[in-house]
Amino acid sequence: MSNEQSRSHSILKAAAIALAAACSFQFVISAAQAEELSLKGKRIGVSIVGTDHYWDLMAFRGIQDEIKALGGEAIALDAGRKDQQQIAQLQTLIAQKPDAIVEVLGNLEVLNPWLAKIREAEIPLFTVDTATPHAINNTTSNNYNIGAEIALQMVADMGGKGNVLVFNGFYSVPVCKIRYDQMKYVLTSFPDVKIVEPELRDVIPNTVQAAYSNVTDMLTKSPEKGSLNAVWACWDVPQIGATQAAEAAGRPELKTYGIDGSPEVIKMVMDENSPAAAVAAQQPYEIGKTSVQNVAKFLAGQKVPPFTFVPAVLINKENAAVTGKPFLEAAEKAGVK
Amino acid sequence: MTATTMKSTVKAAGAGAAPGEKQPRVQNTGKRIGTVAVRLGAIATFTLILVYFALFAPGFLSSFNFINVVEQSAILGVLAFGMAAVIIGGGSNVTEGGIDLSIAANMGLCAAVFATMLQAGYPDTVAVLAGIACGVAVGALNAVAVVGLGILPLLATLAVMNIAAGAELTLTQNTVVGATSPLLAFLVSGSFLGISTLAWCLILFSLVILVFIHKTAFGLRLYAVGGHPEAARAAGISVPLHVSFTYLFSGLCAAIAGILAVSRLSASTPGSGEMLLSVLAAALLGTVFSRRLVPTIGGTLLSVLFIGFLANGFQLLNVSSYWVNGVQGALILLVVAVTSFARGPEASR
Known part of the structure; x- marks a missing residue:
């Protein structure tokens, strides 16, 4: 035994x-490399429950940077970990009729009825790290x-x-x-x-x-x-x-x-x-970017899968010296230590 | 109450100086002009901001957007009425007057009790009653601490805020408690004349409170108690009873807001305490709409909607949401500073 x-x-x-x-x-596989994507003239709503942690902040930045890089305009909304505020922001966002909405994290129980309303308003909904039947695509780690x-x-x-x-x-x-x-x-x-x-x-x-x-x-x-x-x-x-x-x-x-x-x-x-x-x-910045690339593909009439996985790496005592380095470098580049 | 004290309070509350006492009259006139200037200045600022939004924020003026903002303001509005009642009855002196710092945490606790009861399978009526009982009980605790034990409201309600927050954490283990019920479905998706149930809740609640505070003898006595407790006592009004009532009422408002919050979020969620700043802002900003710089229901409602429009307008203008909190804080500071100035030295005592 x-x-x-x-x-x-x-x-x-x-x-x-x-x-x-x-x-x-x-590590670091960018899906954008091969394709010419554009969000020119598009307004993309971005709603996140809060940005007080490294992951959240990096994903939020990745999304906004990619929207800008692809020529679009981001309506970026940080609810400061207040569910009521996030709901109010989503409600106003629906009225603003953006070309698409990217929603990041949050309590599914609270969000789901409002995510359904986004779809009812015929606004394409994309989520990051939030698996819900209402999203066209959820970009996340596996x-x-x-x-x-x-x-x-x-x-x-x-x-x-x-x-x-x-x-x-x-x-x-x-x-x-x-x-x-x-x-x-x-x-x-x-x-x-x-x-x-x-x-x-x-x-x-x-x-x-x-x-x-x-x-x-x-x-x-x-x-x-x-x-x-x-x-x-x-x-x-x-x-x-x-x-x-x-x-x-x-x-x-x-x-x-x-x-x-x-x-x-x-x-x-x-x-x-x-x-x-x-x-x-995980690679939260890449996850954010990838989600926006999915938005651009969808708006260009391309097919988008229901979920996209961005690779994650298991860092342990044996491999930390090698595997940890690129993550620390990426964080330092983003100004987070 | 002796005849002498009565005479002196009447004198104090009287129409001002005797012939020959010129200086106080000049001071009074100066103060009055200052007060009017402060009020008009604040109202002008509000108006300017709204006009700016109307001109430059796309979609701001649409009726759909207005209804959205009223709906978004319902929970804050109900809480702000509770806070306003406490300030009316306890006096608007910022340090020693009436204040209920526990109101937002109480809302969180009531929401948790309400959602937990629903999740445990109790019907709406039982859950609503439990929520209301919880809110009023917390209000009673405030009343005992402030009126019974004579603790400064600022400190008493601060302590009760922690008790309520702790009780909520114990009950929910800091988790989201999901809830569904016929009442919640009605609150969240019902509408009449194109206006959602939640917006109706705010409109109707405002009307009821407006009549209660401004059109009944009880409301008038409440203002007397808050404005000049000694004079009120001399006139035979029970000050402790009225002050206690305001805390119980504030607890009731917290419970109603809690139920509305569960309907809007389909759950009770942690972090309700965060609303305190907005509630205080609404109640304090509301004072600039009254000639005597005391909270009124109409004024409170206007400032609640103003705070709602502020967040809404910023979003429509695509200005970072990070500004909203800062602007709210700045407005509170401004209003407290100018009202203290307008009321003169006795306000900052």
Whole structure:
């Protein structure tokens, strides 16, 4: 049994590394290279729920820059994490009758009735990271892959057994749901990996501080070294707090896992001594750009698939020095450190 | 109440100086001119901004856009009426007068209670009653703290704001609580004469409150209590009762706003506390529409719509939405500064 387990772990580990390496070769693929796209004379509405995180800001910028680059005009609306404001902005946007609307993130339950109204008004709707039947196209990372990969990496690092702290505060956000469900699916094959109940809740704002105190409390509750082995979150801002908490408590054996690839977290994964074990790094700027390219294709009468995946890269301790570098360079170029 | 105090308050509230006391009269006239200038200046600014939008913001003048803005202002409007009532009854002194900082957080809590009840399978009537009970209970807590314990409203309601926000977090675990019901469907998609239900809610609620505050004896007494509590007491009005009422009313407004918010968002969502700035802005800006610089229902409604038009006009002009908050804050500062100036030293006491 134990032999079999260790063999499956090493296979898992090898698979995780191979996947990461394969992904790193795909870095920065621009779909615009081959085609001549234009948004000349077009007004494109852009609605985002908030831009207080690296991912959101980069996607928002990518969208606006690409609209400008293609000669269009962007009506860019940031709701400052206020759902009511986002709804009011979308309502006014519908009245403005732009040539298309790109909607980025937000609570699907809140948004769906309004996204339906956009379609009723016959305005082409495109979404970023928001899977909804009302959108012509959703541009995103392959969250099914990301969710499975990061979970497999975690299970591999844990040696197939142990206790995981899970942050599950945003199940109503579609991408978080996919990643969480994928993580749970992976765990069905590893019954010795247990999620500590009740699950933790990540919050906005004060995400880092709240995660820090949550994880510190859990470490205090389980003082025995090695009793907690991993922290999982569907994005990487809670991972920052969790990593800092593990460090401060002198419990580096508690490894942390997250998704997005904020520069701060990539640097943590690159640091050999940090408990941050892996992060699935997305390309939010590219995702934003790609979405706008889809808008341009659609308005030019071309066919657009229901979803477009922009490659993500699993950055772990083994490959961080190589895979992390281009992400940090891209962030620095955008003026975010 | 003794005869002496009564006499002195009557004197204080009297028509001004005795013959020969020229200076106070000059001061009074100066103040009056200042007040008029401030009011007209503020109203002129409002008008100029709206005229600018009308001329340059595409689609601003369409009836569709107007109805949209009224609909978007419904939740803020109901909250602002609650805040206005508290300021009317507690006095408009910014530091010591009536203020309810908990109103936005209370709305969040009521919305959470309402949505949770619906999700648990209770019918609309039960959920609505639970929401209203919750709002009024928070209002009662404010009343006890302010009237019963004599805590400064600014601090008392700040504390209650945190209690309400904490209770909401405990109830919802900071998550989105989705809700559907016949009432919500009616609120969100019903319309009459081309005007949506939510817009009707604001129109009808404004009318009811307008009559209640400005056309009833109770409303008049409320102004007396806020304007000059000693004089009101001398006239036999129960000050604590009226002040307590304003906090309960504010709680009721929070509950109604909470239900409207759930209908608009199809869910209760975290972060309602963010609305406080806009509510305060609406209630304080509303004072410039009254001759005595006190909140009125009409004035509050106009400033609520103005705030709505501000965000709307900026979007139509394609000016960054980041400006809206800044402009709101600047307007509050301006109005508080000029009204303090116009009222003279007693306002900044």
